[in-house]
Amino acid sequence: MPPPKPYTLVAELSYRCPLRCPYCSNPVDIGADRYRTELEGEHWMRVFHEARALGVLQLALTGGEPMLRPDLDELVGAGRDAGLYSTLVTGATLFTRERAERLKEAGLDHVQVSIQSPDPAENDRIAGNRSFEKKIEAARAARELGFPLTINCVLHRQNLDRIEEILRLTEELDAQRLELANTQYYGWAVVNQQALSPTREQLERGEEAVKRFRERVGPRITVLWVLPDYHEDLPKPCMGGWARTTVVIAPNGDALPCQAATTIPELEFPNVRDRPLDWIWHEADAFTRFRGTDWMQEPCRSCPLGRQEEDWGGCRCQALRLTGDARATDPVCRFSPHHDVVVSAREPGKTDEFVYRTLRRPRRPARV
Amino acid sequence: MMCPRLVDGVRLQYDDVRGEHVLLIPEGAVRLNETAAHVLELCDGRSVDEITAALSERYQGTNVTDDVRELLDAMGQRGLVIDAAA
Numbered sequence: 001m002p003p004p005k006p007y008t009l010v011a012e013l014s015y016r017c018p019l020r021c022p023y024c025s026n027p028v029d030i031g032a033d034r035y036r037t038e039l040e041g042e043h044w045m046r047v048f049h050e051a052r053a054l055g056v057l058q059l060a061l062t063g064g065e066p067m068l069r070p071d072l073d074e075l076v077g078a079g080r081d082a083g084l085y086s087t088l089v090t091g092a093t094l095f096t097r098e099r100a101e102r103l104k105e106a107g108l109d110h111v112q113v114s115i116q117s118p119d120p121a122e123n124d125r126i127a128g129n130r131s132f133e134k135k136i137e138a139a140r141a142a143r144e145l146g147f148p149l150t151i152n153c154v155l156h157r158q159n160l161d162r163i164e165e166i167l168r169l170t171e172e173l174d175a176q177r178l179e180l181a182n183t184q185y186y187g188w189a190v191v192n193q194q195a196l197s198p199t200r201e202q203l204e205r206g207e208e209a210v211k212r213f214r215e216r217v218g219p220r221i222t223v224l225w226v227l228p229d230y231h232e233d234l235p236k237p238c239m240g241g242w243a244r245t246t247v248v249i250a251p252n253g254d255a256l257p258c259q260a261a262t263t264i265p266e267l268e269f270p271n272v273r274d275r276p277l278d279w280i281w282h283e284a285d286a287f288t289r290f291r292g293t294d295w296m297q298e299p300c301r302s303c304p305l306g307r308q309e310e311d312w313g314g315c316r317c318q319a320l321r322l323t324g325d326a327r328a329t330d331p332v333c334r335f336s337p338h339h340d341v342v343v344s345a346r347e348p349g350k351t352d353e354f355v356y357r358t359l360r361r362p363r364r365p366a367r368v
Numbered sequence: 369m370m371c372p373r374l375v376d377g378v379r380l381q382y383d384d385v386r387g388e389h390v391l392l393i394p395e396g397a398v399r400l401n402e403t404a405a406h407v408l409e410l411c412d413g414r415s416v417d418e419i420t421a422a423l424s425e426r427y428q429g430t431n432v433t434d435d436v437r438e439l440l441d442a443m444g445q446r447g448l449v450i451d452a453a454a
Contacts, residue, residue: 058395087394148375
């Protein structure tokens with residue numbers, strides 16, 4: 001069977017970022033040498049056209065902070081030329097009215113602004129940067145220019161109790177969408193799990209608040225509520241299945257089936273400088289390795305619920321991290337022999353202190 | 369709905385890779401059949417009656433009034449089409 005055609009290209013333009021969010025999904029080694037040289041604009045532009053030819057319709061310009069790319073306007077223009085619908089996923093500290101106007105002119109379709117909390121001081125503490133006022137100004141500028149606006153707030157123990165305020169702020173900013181993504185434990189969130197892990201009661205109250213809001217507001221504002229999968233007992237179809245819907249390009253041009261895939265050491269990632277995207281999608285081992293169902297082990301192989309093509313075995317990165325085997329059933333699944341690891345991780349965290357995201361290189365151990 | 373139009377930030381496009389019309393929306397795509405695409409193409413601020421008349425002509429006099437209403441209601445409920453006259 002030919003592989004499905006991808007819908008989304010996630011273009012991580014830069015790992016640099018003025019914010020230092022402790023749950024960032026970027027790899028923890030973003031300061032490593034291999035990420036020093038960012039992919040040249042000409043390669044990005046070629047990749048956008050190759051992506052459209054593969055079937056991609058959605059382009060997410062993200063990072064790090066994509067607005068740190070000096071050639072962002074040209075990249076946006078190239079995305080539009082290629083026939084892609086583009087979203088700028090930004091921390092919004094650099095999204096001034098003037099830059100927003102240029103992006104609009106270049107053909108940007110949609111703006112997604114992150115907030116860390118609806119409370120200014122708390123936002124700034126979580127982001128590790130005084131940014132709240134700029135974010136609010138950016139959101140208003142986006143609406144004034146006629147961009148559809150998504151507000152994105154990653155939820156965790158230290159902001160979940162403000163969910164009503166987040167919903168109110170979204171409405172006040174005239175956003176069309178709100179993404180409430182409960183922290184999933186990838187990248188920096190693994191380092192900070194103790195400071196982020198929520199209580200069951202917080203999640204239940206949050207879910208109730210979202211339900212009431214949806215009933216009141218209707219289709220005017222779409223609220224996406226993603227439960228943290230540690231609190232589920234069947235796995236999520238991570239990325240819609242390995243290499244089925246999405247291609248991620250890291251700032252150095254490495255092509256990945258998901259943003260966390262570099263945590264699987266057995267995989268080697270092709271670079272778009274060396275290979276066309278069509279080859280990468282169809283031939284590269286990193287993309288074909290866990291595509292479909294042939295790679296599955298028990299209990300996935302004889303899944304009693306017949307969910308192989310529904311959840312695609314869950315998340316490979318999580319399976320590796322929690323069981324030591326990237327081919328294992330995602331232990332979120334109640335049929336996994338390692339499910340107890342997930343159950344015990346549901347305990348709320350025990351510290352409020354964050355380890356902030358940084359590009360500084362890990363210190364080398366002293367020579368002896 | 370008097371004069372339907374696509375909401376800001378929604379784009380009608382032909383996906384030549386899959387051979388189908390799509391409505392591109394923030395972080396998603398709505399697949400359209402050909403008739404739906406023809407209706408939405410005409411949602412540029414003209415009235416529903418004008419849309420129906422133009423479509424009826426295109427389909428050799430077929431009465432499309434109910435189909436057009438139904439489609440626009442569904443699109444309105446999903447927040448994809450609004451009334452430019454309102």
